Amino acid sequence: MRSAWHLRKLSILVLILSCVSLRAEAAQFASLRAREQYGLKLIAQKSYKKAINVLAPYSNEISNEAMMNLAGAYEKTGDSANQIRMLEQLVSRDPDHFRPHYLLGVAYQQAGKTDKAVENLRMSIRLAPEHRPSYDALLDIFQKGKQDYETRTLLAQMVQQFGPRGDLLSLQCKLFSNDGFLNQAIKTCQSAITAAHSLPDNRIYLAQAYLNSDKLQAAERVFIETARQFKHSEFAQYATGEFYFSQKNYPAAVRYLTQAVHLDAKSVRSQLSLAKSLFEIQKYNEALVHYNIACKLDKKKDSLTEFENAAARLRNSGQDALADKYDARTAVCEGGI
Numbered sequence: 100m101r102s103a104w105h106l107r108k109l110s111i112l113v114l115i116l117s118c119v120s121l122r123a124e125a126a127q128f129a130s131l132r133a134r135e136q137y138g139l140k141l142i143a144q145k146s147y148k149k150a151i152n153v154l155a156p157y158s159n160e161i162s163n164e165a166m167m168n169l170a171g172a173y174e175k176t177g178d179s180a181n182q183i184r185m186l187e188q189l190v191s192r193d194p195d196h197f198r199p200h201y202l203l204g205v206a207y208q209q210a211g212k213t214d215k216a217v218e219n220l221r222m223s224i225r226l227a228p229e230h231r232p233s234y235d236a237l238l239d240i241f242q243k244g245k246q247d248y249e250t251r252t253l254l255a256q257m258v259q260q261f262g263p264r265g266d267l268l269s270l271q272c273k274l275f276s277n278d279g280f281l282n283q284a285i286k287t288c289q290s291a292i293t294a295a296h297s298l299p300d301n302r303i304y305l306a307q308a309y310l311n312s313d314k315l316q317a318a319e320r321v322f323i324e325t326a327r328q329f330k331h332s333e334f335a336q337y338a339t340g341e342f343y344f345s346q347k348n349y350p351a352a353v354r355y356l357t358q359a360v361h362l363d364a365k366s367v368r369s370q371l372s373l374a375k376s377l378f379e380i381q382k383y384n385e386a387l388v389h390y391n392i393a394c395k396l397d398k399k400k401d402s403l404t405e406f407e408n409a410a411a412r413l414r415n416s417g418q419d420a421l422a423d424k425y426d427a428r429t430a431v432c433e434g435g436i
Contacts, residue, residue: 131157135165147172158185163193167202179210190219197227205236213240228260238270247278265295276304276311284308299329303338310342318342326355333363337372344376352376360389367397371405378409383421387428394432403432 128134134153138161141150154161154169161169166189173182186203193199204219217240223233234257241250254271261267268291275284288305295301302325309318319342325332326339340355353376359369374389390409393402410425 131160135161138165139168142168142172145175147175151176158188163189163196163199166192167198170202170206174206179206182206183210195226197223197230197233200226201230201233201236204233208236208240213244216240231261234260247274250274251278263290263294265291265298268294269298269301272301272304276308279311281308281312285312299325299332299335302329303335306338306342310345330358331362333359333366333369336362337366337369340369340376341372344372344379347379349376349379353380364392365396367393367402370396371402374409375405378412383413383418387425390425391428391432394429400433403429406432 128137134157138150138154141147141153150172151169154165154172158166158169166185170182170185170189173179173185183203183206186199186206189199190203200219201223204216204223207213207216207219217237220233220237220240223230224237227233234253238250238253238257240246241253251271251274254267254274258264258267258271268287272284272288272291275281275287285305285308288301288308291298291301292305302321306318306321306325309315309321322339322342325335329335336355336359340352340359343349343352343355353373356369356373356376359366360373363369370389370393374386374393377383377386377389386409390402390406394400394406397403406425406429410422410429413419413422413425
């Protein structure tokens with residue numbers, strides 16, 4: 100009986116304390132504005148869970164600013180579902196303001212819901228054409244999805260909106276050159292070189308566009324000038340070496356690719372191209388070293404095929420001892436050792 104009495108007494112005490120706590124909270128937040136300010140203060144202090152406890156029960160009443168901050172607090176705690184739920188409510192409440200659409204688009208992107216991300220980011224751009232972060236977020240989605248047409252279209256819109264900025268022209272230059280829009284590539288890359296003078300990539304893509312347009316002398320001139328001007332760029336040295344490899348000028352290729360490997364010893368493309376170039380001038384033992392390095396670095400093992408082809412060529416030419424050495428290393432590489 101005494102035990103039951105003590106249990107009942109304890110329950111009454113808990114109830115009283117709960118009522119006191121509720122009254123204290125009500126006294127602390129005399130108004131909804133006071134609650135919001137306290138919640139924002141907690142967020143500024145990085146006390147995100149406490150902020151959620153303060154703001155979430157009143158999410159249907161708090162201001163748009165407080166709701167955005169509540170969504171941000173959910174994001175900081177890794178609660179993507181509630182972050183998106185808050186932002187969806189905010190979009191419903193304020194559909195004609197760009198920022199909720201932008202934040203929701205980014206949240207959808209982070210959650211892997213690409214279609215909904217694109218939809219909201221496009222709406223954000225429509226509502227606020229001058230808001231660069233909305234374009235950047237949408238551009239990131241298209242680039243990661245390798246959606247070149249959408250990327251080119253969006254970049255054209257961005258250039259029209261923000262002007263011929265170096266970063267935008269550089270992206271256009273790369274896309275036009277890689278996608279075979281050679282006239283546009285030449286024109287855009289020339290503009291990109293002027294706008295972003297310190298970036299070697301635009302010169303390389305210009306040279307590639309010249310080469311693919313059968314303007315060999317113009318391409319070679321730009322490759323040489325770029326490699327000379329940007330001696331510390333692995334990309335510039337690699338691309339120039341690749342150009343000379345394509346022209347079967349293997350000694351020149353070795354010269355540039357040796358510099359590329361010196362600049363970045365972990366570059367699979369430079370190691371592999373140097374190996375192929377050395378192989379063509381019959382420096383088989385040196386080539387083997389770089390084939391082996393490339394294959395070890397290449398997680399996808401795409402370079403293994405080139406390695407195996409080199410071994411087969413040695414075998415077919417009657418150089419069995421060398422072929423055995425190559426086969427032994429390809430077997431090790433294929434096994435991931």
